[in-house]
Amino acid sequence: MRDTDLDALCARWPGATRSIKWEVDLVWSVASKMFVVMCALGPDRGRLSFKVDSDRFLELTEQPGMAPAHYMARAFWVSVTEPERFTQDELAGFVRRSYELVRANLPKKTQAALGEP
Template identity: 60%
Template sequence: MARKPVRGLTAAQLQALCGHWPGVTRDTKWGVDMVFSVGGKMFAVMPSDGSEGGRLSFKVDDDRFLALTDQPGIIPAPYLARAHWISITEPQRFATAELAAYILDAYTLVRAKLTKKLQAELGPLPTLKAERA
């Protein structure tokens, strides 16, 4: 019997996903927003209290910004859209694995803008574990 795919992403799941990646720090800004950064640069933001429907915002590749924001449940991130950030306003529409891949991409994009020296100090890029079927 096939399992139903897991959908959405909670604040605890986001912390478990990227909190241990090389160089990642977490702090709270703007009241309750959990902010994940690498090398002092933000790559993902989510309300820690689950407010706003569990909105999840993160950096995306410039070439994917328009295509992603054309999808239902995804908008340009307020205040950060000019830097090609999106907000997933309805995370339950998306598989958890898909959201995890977006977060890893955001981390990779931001990390790539750090100095070569800092990138080397951080070591290899993290990978996502394959889900069991």
């Protein structure tokens, strides 16, 4: 998945905002809470990290092409280390689920202000 693909995907979702953090990472957030990070520069360029369901974390990190995300694994984030192992639709599904998980943890009033997902 390229950065333009990620932008096209995430821009459609209510409350989703794009920013660059740490000088090298493209970050999409909802209500200032990150749901996906893509490294935009350097040797890890293209690495995609996102939140997953806690009950799927071990399953996903044990399969080839995924690993616990640096600094974020304790919050059930994974990194796609070999994106060629996954289809665009699979990656888009992971990112969408991450958005849903992060959004569900927002206060109800904030969720309501965002509108329908």
